[in-house]
Amino acid sequence: MSLIEAKGIVVTFAIRKGLKKLPFNAVDNVDLEIEQGMIVGLLGESGSGKTTLGKVTLDLVKPTKGIVKFMGKDIRKMYKEDYRKYRLNAQYVPQDPYASLHPFKTTKDILMDIIKYHKLVHSDKEALELVSDTMIKVGLNPPEKYLNKYPFQLSGGERQRVSIARALLLKPMYIVADEPVTMLDASLKGAIVSTLKNAIQAMRTSLLFITHEITLLQYFGSQTKVLVMYLGRVVEQAPLGELLQNPLHPYTQALISAIPVADPKARASRKLLLRGSPPSPLSKPPGCPLSDRCPFVTEKCRKEEVVLKAISSKHLVACHLY
Amino acid sequence: MSEILLGVKNLNVSYFNTKVVSNIYFNIFKGETYALVGESGCGKSTIASSIMRTLPEIAHIDADSQILYYASPHPVDLLKVPEYEFSNNFRWREIAMVPQGALNSLNPTIRIKDHFMETARAHNLDKKEALEKAWKLLEAVKLDPHRVLSLYPIEMSGGMKQRVLIALALLLNPKLLILDEPTTALDVLTQREILIMLNELKAKYGLTYMLISHDIALVADIADRVAIIYAGRIVEESNVENIFYNPKHPYTIGLLKAVLKLGEFREPETIPGSTPDYRKLPPGCKFHPRCPFAMDICRREEPPFIEVEKDHFVSCWLYAKR
Numbered sequence: 001m002s003l004i005e006a007k008g009i010v011v012t013f014a015i016r017k018g019l020k021k022l023p024f025n026a027v028d029n030v031d032l033e034i035e036q037g038m039i040v041g042l043l044g045e046s047g048s049g050k051t052t053l054g055k056v057t058l059d060l061v062k063p064t065k066g067i068v069k070f071m072g073k074d075i076r077k078m079y080k081e082d083y084r085k086y087r088l089n090a091q092y093v094p095q096d097p098y099a100s101l102h103p104f105k106t107t108k109d110i111l112m113d114i115i116k117y118h119k120l121v122h123s124d125k126e127a128l129e130l131v132s133d134t135m136i137k138v139g140l141n142p143p144e145k146y147l148n149k150y151p152f153q154l155s156g157g158e159r160q161r162v163s164i165a166r167a168l169l170l171k172p173m174y175i176v177a178d179e180p181v182t183m184l185d186a187s188l189k190g191a192i193v194s195t196l197k198n199a200i201q202a203m204r205t206s207l208l209f210i211t212h213e214i215t216l217l218q219y220f221g222s223q224t225k226v227l228v229m230y231l232g233r234v235v236e237q238a239p240l241g242e243l244l245q246n247p248l249h250p251y252t253q254a255l256i257s258a259i260p261v262a263d264p265k266a267r268a269s270r271k272l273l274l275r276g277s278p279p280s281p282l283s284k285p286p287g288c289p290l291s292d293r294c295p296f297v298t299e300k301c302r303k304e305e306v307v308l309k310a311i312s313s314k315h316l317v318a319c320h321l322y
Numbered sequence: 323m324s325e326i327l328l329g330v331k332n333l334n335v336s337y338f339n340t341k342v343v344s345n346i347y348f349n350i351f352k353g354e355t356y357a358l359v360g361e362s363g364c365g366k367s368t369i370a371s372s373i374m375r376t377l378p379e380i381a382h383i384d385a386d387s388q389i390l391y392y393a394s395p396h397p398v399d400l401l402k403v404p405e406y407e408f409s410n411n412f413r414w415r416e417i418a419m420v421p422q423g424a425l426n427s428l429n430p431t432i433r434i435k436d437h438f439m440e441t442a443r444a445h446n447l448d449k450k451e452a453l454e455k456a457w458k459l460l461e462a463v464k465l466d467p468h469r470v471l472s473l474y475p476i477e478m479s480g481g482m483k484q485r486v487l488i489a490l491a492l493l494l495n496p497k498l499l500i501l502d503e504p505t506t507a508l509d510v511l512t513q514r515e516i517l518i519m520l521n522e523l524k525a526k527y528g529l530t531y532m533l534i535s536h537d538i539a540l541v542a543d544i545a546d547r548v549a550i551i552y553a554g555r556i557v558e559e560s561n562v563e564n565i566f567y568n569p570k571h572p573y574t575i576g577l578l579k580a581v582l583k584l585g586e587f588r589e590p591e592t593i594p595g596s597t598p599d600y601r602k603l604p605p606g607c608k609f610h611p612r613c614p615f616a617m618d619i620c621r622r623e624e625p626p627f628i629e630v631e632k633d634h635f636v637s638c639w640l641y642a643k644r
Binding site: 244254275 | 480539542582593
């Protein structure tokens, strides 16, 4: 049984234009399955719907269609007790460490409040112990140095560690990390990602890691399941090692060949396979969402919808070429 | 040997009594891309602001610092030129800058056309001439001038704003363009488009770039020569091949190990410790508290700048001949 299972998720947002409301699907018929202790990478550019999908699995955004199951139970049809358990077990690490911590609260307050709110322990002393333990786990060591500091006194990396500590405090079974390191220096990113990885692996927590940088997913190993999203659809799904060596979808190929690499000799191999930028979701082309930019486009792509097909047992792609 | 365009000699900058940039020497040759690399807070933006003379008033540049600009037959010390002359003859006419944070550098209340007009007015450029130039530049950065000139910043994507900023920087035909983190906050494919475009512009207008970035991968992609900066000092300088394939300074080695190349699966190696506090910098080499090879002398004396091979300079006691 999967820990989190999302089936046929459709999220429709609407843009107001004068008196008219123009609806569009930010997430369009996506399935996502995360087993206990598993790390899943969600890769996509801005506007691809990856954050929305992540929030749907946390019940922060209600899907227009589709169901989300937590340990086999539909979260909409759960008993109150079960729903509370789900809420406690599904946590979020937000993107921007500069905007997501309360500026008037010290690290201690930020972390203690959660424990107090959920009445996890009986005394302040126990709460403080729990907070200190978690802080050590995420590399805020020694905790005393940080407990009484306000967010503005912390560096970007330290803030993001507080954010991660906040998510880990409740020992959740599932964490969604939404671009947790985009705002940080390149040299710090690896350290924060591996902190997150080590902490969740010790607790057998599942992780949905949302990012636009494929190199960051490499820290989780070549077997990590990766979903590539484009305009609300999953276009390819494969283990990371396979995806890097044998990207099938033209969009994945374009993403991989466009990334700057820390190797001057690789310059010649870096190129731009896709021109232009993704169209507004309002003017999504019919058929394959990539059909207006794809170099291999055929008549079929412009007319027929594509569905995710299995090429091998673990490699799925949504493209008419295969 | 190519000609020098800009020579920074013994640049020292302090905020109040805290020295943040110390003893900086470097030359930028005509037509090259020179990169200043370092983590946030290392002083790289302060160096750029010193060249543009846009430092805040509390900043103090030492009297014997020199920034020589070699456009006219005789080099001009930009720090000694009166402000009136600097803004008339140098800022934007000779040296222009694409600021960091493309997403919020444009004035949200005026149209793109007015951004060009405002720049033209500030530099006494004829209105009609400026508009013609803006039209050409927008075409060069691959935007549709007819449409873009009448847009407000909010109506454009991040990539479009970055292109507008580049076009705006080129309005007065500068020779040196300072690029401060030109691709952060942009999507992978947009990043690649901007990088390809920057290379085209460089060839078309005979530009010289000074790149400021913390992203090693970006630097590997476009830089010709690289200076690694730590605690306001250049710790290593060489061409891009030497820096990436034959790094000498322990800090450079650490920076390179902290990022993964594409398709590389390993644990991140991070530099222990955190960036130093400028108010209490350690004696001797500023990197010694984080350096795995620290020796006695590193704790006492600041290392000299040593040429380890041709055009490859390192500031580290490990390479000093004693």
